[in-house]
Structure formats: structure tokens, C-alpha cells
Amino acid sequence: DTEVTQTPKHLVMGMTNKKSLKCEQHMGHRAMYWYKQKAKKPPELMFVYSYEKLSINESVPSRFSPECPNSSLLNLHLHALQPEDSALYLCASSQTVGRTQETQYFGPGTRLLVL
Amino acid sequence: SQQGEEDPQALSIQEGENATMNCSYKTSINNLQWYRQNSGRGLVHLILIRSNEREKHSGRLRVTLDTSKKSSSLLITASRAADTASYFCATDFGSARQLTFGSGTQLTVLP
Numbered sequence: 001d002t003e004v005t006q007t008p009k010h011l012v013m014g015m016t017n018k019k020s021l022k023c024e025q026h027m028g029h030r031a032m033y034w035y036k037q038k039a040k041k042p043p044e045l046m047f048v049y050s051y052e053k054l055s056i057n058e059s060v061p062s063r064f065s066p067e068c069p070n071s072s073l074l075n076l077h078l079h080a081l082q083p084e085d086s087a088l089y090l091c092a093s094s095q096t097v098g099r100t101q102e103t104q105y106f107g108p109g110t111r112l113l114v115l
Numbered sequence: 116s117q118q119g120e121e122d123p124q125a126l127s128i129q130e131g132e133n134a135t136m137n138c139s140y141k142t143s144i145n146n147l148q149w150y151r152q153n154s155g156r157g158l159v160h161l162i163l164i165r166s167n168e169r170e171k172h173s174g175r176l177r178v179t180l181d182t183s184k185k186s187s188s189l190l191i192t193a194s195r196a197a198d199t200a201s202y203f204c205a206t207d208f209g210s211a212r213q214l215t216f217g218s219g220t221q222l223t224v225l226p
Contacts (some may be wrong), residue, residue: 004157033213042203042216043158056213090157103148104214106157 006091006107014115015081021110023074023091032074033104034066035090043090049074050096081114088112119204119217127223134191136220138204145207147180148214149189152201161189194224
């Protein structure tokens with residue numbers, strides 16, 4: 001199974017809502033990532049988890065809160081978002097986060113719209 | 116900040132033609148990868164080339180790497196309409212433990 005799944009596919013939320021994005025992989029990968037991608041732009045790294053521990057936080061606002069409950073699951077909790085946070089949120093995984101970066105496997109993304 | 120810049124930004128060709136995309140980067144790398152993204156979907160890994168390699172093939176894909184010029188190219192031969200997508204290079208450099216994506220090339224293959 002070389003699949004990374006993400007739910008929901010689409011999400012519309014108001015600025016006062018709290019919602020969560022979910023990501024799951026069963027490839028035994030020990031590194032998982034959250035990216036944000038605006039239209040016609042490359043993905044931008046938000047967070048990296050290595051062995052269920054947060055190893056990189058790219059100065060993301062606190063209204064985004066990641067969580068890694070176990071080695072297969074990655075969540076992104078959203079609270080008090082702004083309209084400019086509307087984007088495609090991509091989850092990815094790789095075998096490890098080592099000295100050199102390996103192939104990353106991406107989920108299909110969650111298209112988020114903040115009203 | 117972006118490590119890689121790609122050109123052209125957009126490329127439109129006829130089915131059966133070859134498509135070449137270029138990626139330039141700024142600092143020494145451990146490896147360089149190419150990914151494809153269909154509209155609004157996740158990215159799919161195409162090929163990884165390490166800093167000590169100069170050329171790599173995978174099916175209709177050919178990737179070259181010139182570390183002296185800090186550049187890479189992706190050649191898709193005998194293109195098909197299904198190759199229509201955005202193509203991104205991604206570099207792994209230093210001890211960053213992360214990938215940094217280039218600006219991307221939007222390829223359109225006309226039937």
C-alpha cells in the first residue's frame with residue numbers, strides 16, 4: 001500500500017470555527033509532513049514530524065496546530081483562521097528524515113476555503 | 116525562500132513532441148527530485164537524482180544534473196495528453212532535512 005489518504009477532500013469554514021484535517025499512511029514511514037499550497041505556487045513546508053515528534057515548524061501561526069497521535073496518523077487542527085489561509089493542504093510521508101531527503105509520498109490534499 | 120527556479124513557467128506542445136523543463140538552484144544539494152501535480156491534486160514523485168549522478172532514465176523520462184551549473188533538466192519524450200500537469204523540481208540541500216520546491220512548469224500537451 002503506497003497510499004497517503006487525507007480527509008476531508010474539501011472544507012469550508014468560518015473564521016470562528018474549529019476544524020481538523022486528517023492524514024493517514026500505512027507504509028511504515030516514520031516522517032510525515034504538512035504543506036500549504038496556494039494556486040499556481042509550489043508547496044510550502046509547514047511542519048515535519050519525525051518518529052512522532054515535531055522536528056520542524058516553519059514559523060507557522062499558532063492558529064495551525066499539528067498533532068501526530070501515532071506513526072500512521074497526522075492531524076492539523078485549525079482555529080480562528082483567516083481568509084488568506086484558504087489553500088490546498090497537502091500531507092506527505094517518507095521513510096525517515098535523515099541526512100538526505102528521500103522520496104516523499106503525497107496525499108490528494110484538502111481544499112480549504114475560509115469565509 | 117525558493118531554492119529552485121524553473122523555466123519555462125508554461126509550455127504548450129503537441130502530442131508526440133518532446134518536452135524539456137529546466138530547474139536552477141542556488142546552493143549545493145544532496146539530491147534533486149522531480150514531481151508531477153495534476154490540477155488541484157497531490158504530487159507524484161517521478162525521479163530522484165543524487166548529486167554524484169549526471170543522468171537518469173525512467174520510462175519516457177530523462178533527467179540530467181549539472182552540479183557545476185547548479186541546474187537540472189527533465190525531458191519527457193513522445194508526450195501524451197495525459198502528461199498535462201505541473202512539474203516541480205525539489206532540492207534537498209545541506210542539513211535542512213526537508214525538500215524545497217521550485218516554482219514549477221505548467222505543461223500542456225495538446226491532442
